[in-house]
Every structure is written in structure tokens, then in C-alpha cells.
Amino acid sequence: MSSGGVVVEQQQSSWLVQRLQASAGPQSFVAVMDWLLNDPAYGYYGSGQVRFGSGGDFVTAPSQGPVFAELLARQLRPCLDALAAESGPLTLIEWGPGDGQLMRDLIAGIGVESPAWLDRLELVLVESSPALQARQRQTLAGSAVPVHWCSPQQLAAEPRRGLIVAHELLDALPVQRFGLQNGNWHEWLVGLDGQQQPCWQVGAGLAPAVLEQLEQLGLPPGGGGRPDGWSSEWCPALGPWLEQARACLRQGWLLAIDYAMPASRYYAPSRDGGTLLACREQRTSTELLRDPGRMDLTAHVCTTLVEQLAAAAGWRWQGAALQGEVLLQLGLAQEITALSEPGPLALADRLSRREQLLRLVDPHLLGGFWWLLLESDSATPPQRPACPPAWWPS
Ligand SMILES: C[S@@+](CC[C@H](N)C(=O)[O-])C[C@H]1O[C@@H](n2cnc3c(N)ncnc32)[C@H](O)[C@@H]1O
Structure with a gap:
């Protein structure tokens, strides 16, 4: 990396090269990540190239089977119970629903006890990719509960009472990369190097508002002892997204589940290079500009940033907890114990279910996820569920 534009990632001419050639100079990674993921013709999600699951590019909790949704439904049901104390419609919104598997399995899990x-209840999916919307329509065809696809603007025009679930959405919001230079x-x-290949270039100093935000995250001007060249990323899209989500909900809760960590770990001097990764065929790489539009790009969510931005966006921060801690409260250990006894399931199914459960808490697989809970900051706060999870202050 140098301010002159040293080649970091080589590749043949591509739509990304053409896009950069047509641009007025080097572009922020915020714009480039948005192209790479969301461009309707070439983006990984936008064009529908994403492949979820063990036979695809990466496994998500919903893509490995219904077990995750069954446990999550135990969290959501009491929240909907509490909101249902008041008459009127209830809405379960999923933002960024991928293949639609989570919503399909959630509604089966929520409906199992036939709540009154x-x-x-209506289901609303907020999906920016038309290609993925088409997959979701297939997955959810025949749903017993009415399903709608809405834009954030449509929801904001008619805000709902209910819950927003965002599973692995925030890690796909475009991030800004930055580093220490002198x-x-x-x-x-x-930008483009002398051979017209995409390369990283050092741009101007960060804007004062960004410097202020970074300082609140523990990154002071001058770098706080970090060496020259040290780099990371942050998510400028997070604040606007929190505001947008809040505008969609008259009353209720937002549950975001994602790869995450607090700022003290995210921006630890030892974590040089940040958390951004590209993912394809179950392999991760830091070569973010290679195979444009054919790899998933993901950056961890900074839980401290969500907490800091929550109030200004109209949310009350309720807390964050590791997925394993929450799933244990929701009965994961009992599920595993029950599977060791002969029951209605065949042995192969019991073993598969047991593996799915263990993967959800394995720190090397999906156990590094965090659950972030926010409550709408409305004049009439939603009634708390009768059995609150541990992160809800009493
Ligand atoms: C990593 S996938 C997660 C899919 C699914 N939630 C899961 O966990 O299997 C990200 C999803 O969010 C969608 N997405 C990304 N940015 C979005 C935005 N700003 N608004 C709505 N959907 C978005 C993508 O198209 C995709 O469906």
C-alpha cells in the first residue's frame, strides 16, 4: 500500500475495471462494496449470484436447517405475546431475508402453539435484491400467514407494531476503510494502477465528523500508539439504517444477529487490517477486489457503534449477548440432551439435528455471533415479555 497506488490485488479486466474507468478518480470503498454486493447487474446479492448453504459459498444458521429458527421463535413468541395485549395487527419484519428460509422456519416455529x-399476524420481507425477492417468493409460497414484500419507504408510510429481525444483514452494509498515514x-x-487493475490507494484525511466518531470508538487522532499503515473499517451506513428501521416500527423491538464484537476488540492495536473478508466456496480471503460480484463481502458489526448510535435513531439499547449464551437460555442444552435418547426421530436425523445445534455455539463456526436487542423509543413503550431474556434490564 502506498499513496502512489501499488497493486495489491491482480485480476483480469472486469466490470469493476470498467466502472472505475468511468468514474472521476478513485472511489470510496463504501461505493465499491455497494457495487460489489448490490449492483443489480453484477453484484453478488443484487444479481442473485449468492449461494447459501454447505454446497454454496457460505453457511448461515438458517441455511443449515430449521433448528436455529425453532430456538429463535422461542425468543420472538413472548415478544409478540406482549404486543398482542393491545388489539390490532402485529407484524414480523425480516430485513435482508436471503433465500427466505429463516422466515419460513420461523413462522412454523411461532405457529406451533397456535397463539391466539x-x-x-402479517409477515413483511424487506429485500433490496429483486433476484433474491424471487427466491423468497418461491420459499414462502403457500404460507398460511400473509406475506408482503415492502420497501423501507412503504413501511415508513405505515409503520407497524411488531418485531424486526435482521440476521446477517448488518455485516453486508458497506463500510469505509481507513488507515494511519504519517x-x-x-x-x-x-483506484486503478498503471496496468488498469483495481488497487488500494490512500486518499484524503478523514472528515472531522468521522474522526470524532472514531475517537468515540477508541481510535484517537494520531492513532493512539498504533503503527503507521495500521488499518481498519467502520460502517457509516449503520446510523442511517437504524433510523430507517426505526421509522418502520411504531412500537416493538429490533433484533439484529450477526458476526460482531465490541470496539475494544474490534479496534485493538493487534487487529491490524480490520475484519473485512471475502467468501467463496466456503473459503475466506482478504483479497476483496478479486472476482468482483462473485464473492460475499462481510465486515463484523461493532456492537459499541450500534449502542452509541441507537438513541439518536430513536431506539433504546437493550444489550448484546453472545449467541451461545442466548441459545442456552432458550433451551439448547435440553435439546441436545433430548437427542441422546431414542425418540420419534431416526438416529441419522437425531445426529444431524445435534450437529446443527452444536454448530450454532461452536466458536469456530456460528458461535461467534452476537444478538443485539433494541426497543422502540415510543411514547408508549412496548410491554415487556413475561419471560425476559437475560439482557433485558428488570
Ligand atoms: C448475508 S445475506 C443474509 C441472508 C439471510 N438473512 C441469512 O442469514 O441466511 C444478506 C441479505 O441482506 C440483503 N440485503 C443487503 N443489504 C440490504 C438492504 N440495504 N436492504 C435490504 N436487504 C439487504 C441481501 O440481498 C441478502 O438477502
Whole structure:
């Protein structure tokens, strides 16, 4: 990396090269990540190239089977019970629903006890990729509960009472890369080198508002002792997204589940290079500009940033907890114990279910996920569920 534009990632001419050639100079990675993921013609999600599951590019908790949704439904049901104390419609919104598997399995899990309010429930999916919307329509065809696809603007025009679930959405929001150059924080841009190949370039110093935000996350001007060249990323899209999500909900809760960590770990001096990764065929790489539009790109969520931005966006921060801690409260250990006894399931199914459960808490697989809970900051706060999870202050 140098301010002159040293080649970091080589590749043949591509739509990304053409896009950069047509741009007025090097571009922020915020724009480039948005192209790579969301471009309707070439983006990994936008064009529908994403492949979920063990036979695809990466495994998510919903893509490995219904077990995750069954446990999550135990968290959501009491929240909907509490909201149902007041009359009127209830809405379960999923933002960024991928293949639609989570919503399909959630509604099966929520409906299993036939709650009295089930006929007041509607499902809403918020999906930016038309290609993925088409997959979701297939997955959810024949749903007993009415399903709608809405834009954030449509929801904001008619805000709902209910829950928003965002599973592995926030890690796909575009991030800004930055690094220390001669003792100052500079943005890292994507430009073209002498051979017209995409490369990283050091851009201008970060804007004062960004420097202020980074300082609140523990990254002071001058770098706080970090060496020159040290780099990371942050998510400028998070604040606007929290505001957008809040505008969609008149009353209720937002549950975001994602790869995450607090700022003290995210921006630890030892974590040089940040958390951004590209993922394809179950392999991760830091070569973010290779195979444009054919790899997933993901950056961890900074839980401290969500907490800091929550109030200004109209949310009350309720807390964050590791997935394993929450799933244990929701009965994961009992599920595993029950599977060791002969029961209605065949042995092969019991073993498969047991493996799915263990993967959800294995720190090397899906156990590094965090659950982040926010409550709408409305004039009439939602009634708390009768059995609150541990992160809800009493
Ligand atoms: C990593 S996938 C997660 C899919 C699914 N939730 C899962 O966990 O299997 C990210 C999903 O969010 C969608 N997405 C990304 N940015 C979005 C945005 N701003 N608004 C709505 N959907 C978005 C993608 O198209 C995709 O469906």
C-alpha cells in the first residue's frame, strides 16, 4: 500500500475495471462494496449470484436447517405475546431475508402453539435484491400467514407494531476503510494502477465528523500508539439504517444477529487490517477486489457503534449477548440432551439435528455471533415479555 497506488490485488479486466474507468478518480470503498454486493447487474446479492448453504459459498444458521429458527421463535413468541395485549395487527419484519428460509422456519416455529393472535399476524420481507425477492417468493409460497414484500419507504408510510429481525444483514452494509498515514487517519480508496487493475490507494484525511466518531470508538487522532499503515473499517451506513428501521416500527423491538464484537476488540492495536473478508466456496480471503460480484463481502458489526448510535435513531439499547449464551437460555442444552435418547426421530436425523445445534455455539463456526436487542423509543413503550431474556434490564 502506498499513496502512489501499488497493486495489491491482480485480476483480469472486469466490470469493476470498467466502472472505475468511468468514474472521476478513485472511489470510496463504501461505493465499491455497494457495487460489489448490490449492483443489480453484477453484484453478488443484487444479481442473485449468492449461494447459501454447505454446497454454496457460505453457511448461515438458517441455511443449515430449521433448528436455529425453532430456538429463535422461542425468543420472538413472548415478544409478540406482549404486543398482542393491545388489539390490532402485529407484524414480523425480516430485513435482508436471503433465500427466505429463516422466515419460513420461523413462522412454523411461532405457529406451533397456535397463539391466539396468529390471525392478526402479517409477515413483511424487506429485500433490496429483486433476484433474491424471487427466491423468497418461491420459499414462502403457500404460507398460511400473509406475506408482503415492502420497501423501507412503504413501511415508513405505515409503520407497524411488531418485531424486526435482521440476521446477517448488518455485516453486508458497506463500510469505509481507513488507515494511519504519517500519524493521521486517511481513507483507503479503490483506484486503478498503471496496468488498469483495481488497487488500494490512500486518499484524503478523514472528515472531522468521522474522526470524532472514531475517537468515540477508541481510535484517537494520531492513532493512539498504533503503527503507521495500521488499518481498519467502520460502517457509516449503520446510523442511517437504524433510523430507517426505526421509522418502520411504531412500537416493538429490533433484533439484529450477526458476526460482531465490541470496539475494544474490534479496534485493538493487534487487529491490524480490520475484519473485512471475502467468501467463496466456503473459503475466506482478504483479497476483496478479486472476482468482483462473485464473492460475499462481510465486515463484523461493532456492537459499541450500534449502542452509541441507537438513541439518536430513536431506539433504546437493550444489550448484546453472545449467541451461545442466548441459545442456552432458550433451551439448547435440553435439546441436545433430548437427542441422546431414542425418540420419534431416526438416529441419522437425531445426529444431524445435534450437529446443527452444536454448530450454532461452536466458536469456530456460528458461535461467534452476537444478538443485539433494541426497543422502540415510543411514547408508549412496548410491554415487556413475561419471560425476559437475560439482557433485558428488570
Ligand atoms: C448475508 S445475506 C443474509 C441472508 C439471510 N438473512 C441469512 O442469514 O441466511 C444478506 C441479505 O441482506 C440483503 N440485503 C443487503 N443489504 C440490504 C438492504 N440495504 N436492504 C435490504 N436487504 C439487504 C441481501 O440481498 C441478502 O438477502
